[in-house]
Amino acid sequence: MNKIGILATYLTQEHRDKIQAAADLAGREVHYFKDAADCEANLGDCEILYGYIPAGFIKKAASLKWLATAAAGVDALLKDEIYPHEGIILTNSSGSYGVTISEHMIMTTLMLMRRMPAYQEEMRRQEWGSLGNIRSIYGSTIVVVGTGDIGTNFACRAKAMGAARVIGVRRTLKEADPAFDEVYTTDRLKEAVVGADVVALALPATASTIGVFSKEIIDSLPSRALVLNVGRGNAVDQDALIDALNEERIAGAALDVMVPEPLPKGHPLFSAKNCILTPHCSGTMTLQHTNDANVDTFCRNLVRYARGEEMENVIDRGIGY
C-alpha cells in the first residue's frame, strides 16, 4: 500500500486516530518517523510526506507525489532544486495559525500602546506610579499588510475591539474579509500607512515581499506608528527600522521574526528602543487549537487527494503562496 510518512512531534493519540481514519479512507498506510534521522533514512518510498520535513531531505523522496508541510511559511520549499522530480504537489497549513498569531498580535499591540514593558520594569524595581499617557486599539487606524488567514484574523479582532479603521494591503485586489474597511494593493503601501497607528506585517517570504517594508516606507511612517512583524524578517529593511526606533521616529515595534534567526547575542535589535522581541514563537505548534486545525487540514486534504478532488492550500511555487 502507498505510504504516508509523518515527521511531527506534536501529535496526540487523538490526532493519530484521526490520521489513521483518513488514511483508511484514502487507502494509504501511515508511517511515523521516530526522528529527523529516521525520516531522512526512510522517506524514499513515501508517496506523501506530512509534518515538518527538512527541505534538505526531500530530494531523497523518490516516490513523492505530495508534500504537506505543517508550516504556513513555505519559502524554504519553493525552489525546484530541492525536489526529486517535477509535479510534486506542495500544500501548506494556512488556516492553522490565524488564531494563535492574531492573539500574539493583539497582545503585543496592547503592550506597546499601554507602556507595558516599562510598567513591568517599574514592578521589577518594586516601585509604583503612573508612567503617563497610553493609547488604545479602540479608535485606532490599523494597517494590515498581507490579508491572508493571519492578517484577516488580526483585522477581525482589532475591529471587534473598536478600531476605527482597518486597512488591508495585498498583492492583488480581490474580495477581502469585511473586517477590512479598505483594501490597497502593495504598490500603494506608502499611501496606506500615512495615518497608521499600527502597521502589521503578515506576509509570506516571496520574491515580491522581500524588502517591501523599505527604508522609504519606514521613513514615511507617522511618529505614532507601531510596527508588528509576524511574517518573515526579510520583508523589512531591518537596519532602517532599528534607526527609526532608536531615533524615536516611530513609537515602537514588536517583532516575532527577524534576520537572522536565532538572533545572535549582542545584535542591535536586542537593544532597540521600544521594541518587543519574541523568538519566532507566535505560531509554533504550542497551542492545542493550532495542532488540531493542522491535523484536520491534512486529513481533509488526504481524502480529497485520494479522491482526485480539489485540494486546500495548494501552493503556487511561482508566486510563493
Added chain:
Amino acid sequence: MNKIGILATYLTQEHRDKIQAAADLAGREVHYFKDAADCEANLGDCEILYGYIPAGFIKKAASLKWLATAAAGVDALLKDEIYPHEGIILTNSSGSYGVTISEHMIMTTLMLMRRMPAYQEEMRRQEWGSLGNIRSIYGSTIVVVGTGDIGTNFACRAKAMGAARVIGVRRTLKEADPAFDEVYTTDRLKEAVVGADVVALALPATASTIGVFSKEIIDSLPSRALVLNVGRGNAVDQDALIDALNEERIAGAALDVMVPEPLPKGHPLFSAKNCILTPHCSGTMTLQHTNDANVDTFCRNLVRYARGEEMENVIDRGIGY
C-alpha cells in the same frame, strides 16, 4: 451665579470648551481649582464639584448639592460622615473606563496564556527558543465577576476573540449583555468558577464584595485558572491567592489592584509565581478616550441636573454603586 468647582489635571482646551457650553446651558459658572490646596480652600461656595476631589475636603463644601467624581470606584465616598449635609447627589464616571480596562484585561490574559513574561526574560538574556505549550482566549471559558461597564466590555472582547463560554457573575439577576452566555448570582460563585480558564474580577468595593474571592473559592479553582483583578484589591483573600500561585495550584494572576496600594517594597506579591502586577494603572486618566468619555458624561449630567431630569450614574450609597 451658582458655581461648579473642578479639580482635574487631564482637561484639554477642547474639554474646557465643552464644559463651558454645558455650564452655559445649565446657567452655572465654572471655576477651575489650580491644585488640591486651592480646591480645599475655595470649595465652600460650590454647588457642584467635578473631578478627583479628595474625600477629606468634601465636609467643607457647605453649598454642595452634587458631587460628580471622575472615578468609577466610589468606595471612599460612601460614608455619611464625609458629607457636610444630607441629600447630596453622588455620581461616578462609570462608562469611561470600560474600553481602557478591558484592553488591559485582554493584554494581561494573553500575556499569561502565552508565557510572555518568560519570553521577555529569555530575550533579556539574549537567548532563543520555544518555552513550551501556550493557551488561547479562543475556545476558553471565561468567568467575569462584576458585569458592569468594565466586565461587559471585557466579555464582549473575549467573545469576539472566540471564547467558547463567557459566564457573568453579578449580585442580582437581571438582563445582562448578550456577550454573557450565562449569568450566575454571586452566591453561586464557587459553582461558576468550576470550569474556568480565566476568572476576571471587576467589582466595586462595597460591603458585600469585600473578601468575596475567598480562600474557599481560590482553593476550589481549577489548576489552569488565571485570575485577573481590576476592581478593588480587598475583593480577594490576597494571602490565599499568593499561596495558590506559589504552590502552583493555579496557573497565574494579573493584578492591577491589591492591598495595600502602593505595594511596599519586599511585599510577597512582588515575588509571587506567574503573577503580573501593574500599579493600578489600567483605568487612570491616561487615555484620550477615557478623558473624553468622562467629560462627556459630566456635561450630559450637568444639563440633566439643571433641567431636573433623571441623571446618569447616580450612586446608591447604601449598595455602594
